[in-house]
Amino acid sequence: MCGVVGYTGRKQAAAWLLDGLATLEYRGYDSAGIQVVSSSGNLHGVKCAGRVADLRERAAAANPEGTCGIGHTRWATHGAPTDRNAHPHLDGSGRIAVVHNGIIENFQELKRELMATGHQFRSDTDTEVIPHLIQEAWEGPAKGDLAMAVRNACDRLEGSWAVACVCADVPGTLVVTRKGSPLVVASTDDGAYAASDVMPLADVTSHVLQLNDYDVATLTSDGAIRIVDRDGRVVDNPTSFDIDWDASAAKMGGYSDFMAKEINEQPEAIERLLKDRLGEHGIELDELSLSRSELAAIDKIVIIACGTSYHVGLIAKVAIERWAKVPVAVEFASEFNYNEDYLVTDHTMCLVITQSGETADTLAAARRMRGMGCTVFAITNVLGSTAAREADGTLYIQAGPEVAVASTKAYTAQMIASYLLALRLAYANGRMTLAEVQKHYRDMEQVPDLMREVLNRRWQDKQASQRFRDKQSSLFLGRNVSSTTAYEGALKLKEISYLHAEAYPSGEMKHGPISLIEGGFPVVAIVPADHVHDKTVSNIQECLARGAVVIAVATDGDEKIAKMCQEVLWVPQCPDQLIVPAVSVIHLQLLARYVARERGYDVDKPRNLAKSVTVE
Ligand code: M6R
DSSP states (O other): OOEEEEEEESSOHHHHHHHHHHHHGGGOOSEEEEEEEOTTSOEEEEEEESOHHHHHHHHHHHOOOOSEEEEEEEOOSSSOSSTTTSSOEEOTTSOEEEEEEEEETTHHHHHHHHHHTTOOOOSSOSTTHHHHHHHHHHHTTTTTOHHHHHHHHHHTOOEEEEEEEEETTSTTEEEEEEEBSOOEEEEETTEEEEESSSGGGTTTOSEEEEOOTTOEEEEETTSOEEEEOTTSOBOSSOOEEEOOSOGGGGSOTTOSSHHHHHHHTHHHHHHHHHTTOEETTEEOOGGGOOOHHHHHHOOEEEEEEOHHHHHHHHHHHHHIIIIIOOOEEEEEHHHHTTOTTOOOOTTEEEEEEESSSOOHHHHHHHHHHHHTTOEEEEEESSTTOHHHHHSSEEEEOOOOOOOSSSOOHHHHHHHHHHHHHHHHHHHHTTSSOHHHHHHHHHHHHTHHHHHHHHHTTHHHHHHHHGGGTTOSEEEEEEOTHHHHHHHHHHHHHHHHHOOEEEEEEGGGGGGTGGGGOOTTOEEEEEEOSSTTHHHHHHHHHHHHHTTOEEEEEEETTOHHHHHHOSEEEEEOOOSSTTTHHHHHHHHHHHHHHHHHHHTTOOSSSOTTOOSSOOOO
16 A cells, blocks of 8 residues: 655655655555655655656656655545645645655544644645644644654544655654554665665665654664654664565566566475474474464464455465364454454464555454454564564565565465464374374475476466456356365456456355356366365366356366366376465466456556555
């Protein structure tokens, strides 16, 4: 969702701000803007609805000069995506500029109050109250102290925010603060930087500082950063971390889009994740920070997630219940948050699965679980993300930056990470012997090569994508773990090709969705060689009898499927049923991408979507 950048230092600010915003594009947005302060104390802003490329053109014409500034990509929540609503927003005097990510829940009361004292507003946004409140503080109790003015203003806010502010009266000073929305800062020889996440910073530093909720940081052009907490105390040793990938990891590197790159990176991501995980006591998972007896005592696991991560949760449930024999509930975070009657046991563990670590619903649910007395364990990709910081333990999947909005490599890496957890639990509670754990680990070690094999068969997906030409809708079917692969495949297709896709457990098809089928209707059936294979074959026959075009995802050598189905996406033999979802899903990722490209869409930035959904 919205992205925030800020810079103060020796360089011209506009160029870096624009580059920084370009690296935040992946978060999803519909307008963008920058505001630069010149050394003589003039504010110069450029903003527009549309892409960062449009903003670049306008900025090139306007040439805003100054070595301090802020920038923003806006994902509209309050007010349409127009030039007028784009950030930065100014106070009444036109000397204070603010960008904001988050939602100000009490903005209407604040706006009414400010208007009653003569403040005039120019936009429909919730954000605009912030510069006006800062102005009130600046001209009142905090005069001359921008950090204090920002703090006083934010004390009036309810909701969530990451705010960056500059003021024409203190050129070279940038003040940032946050509550609930992500924000990191970095000090370099060139100056000091702020950003919503590490992506824009990877080119300038490998070391970033985190702000806690309500911290206010003052960044100055010599690169200094002074952080003060909510009570006004200086934070001497802020939490910091190193960016563990080099800047090229966040670049396309010869691929035509990030989604293609990320689909291809899956084998290496799984290799990294599995490296050194098998020890003499089974799976090494020190990140859990629970003793063997504490692990053995866990009698229920509640998995909290959204979207693709929720699908990982469905597969994790099968692995944990099959291997560790611990009952698992999988909850959509957004639903869980409003289920007042949720029951936990004394030894329930909450497993949070979130690629970004910033999904607002997931964070709220994790906080609620913790409030109910549960240990919270996070599986995430983003170092230092809020989910990681708030959890009792975190397993980083180390998949590297995932830029495309459609999650691919995080999906499979999170799945394998959940298997590591399942094996750790199974050994700790005595449901599995060391030899069995070793066997499953060896099976997982085969995943990267199995994935490579599917990647080599991408021509099958390209060919099958033609079956979706001119179609309005489609059906994805599968049984057991393959029903989850069907959900994930349908989500991928919807997300980037804007083609309706309904996913169902095959056996449920007869209870409603079968009425969708007519001549030429595309049905994707995930039908690997497993104990429910023949059941799914029967469902495929029911589809074919009604004129469907069936695109099957099947195991090498399946003659029956080869004869029956119009297209087959072949998957190599896998050593265990739980390995199949990590391998077969790659066909569905590739298929979705080919269909979307065929339709002429930008696969990395699908309309209306944001990479990290930081509002509830
Ligand atoms: O960052 P998270 O894993 O918490 O994100 C959850 C969903 O928003 C995300 O998986 C979404 O469904 C993907 N864009 C799907 O590809």
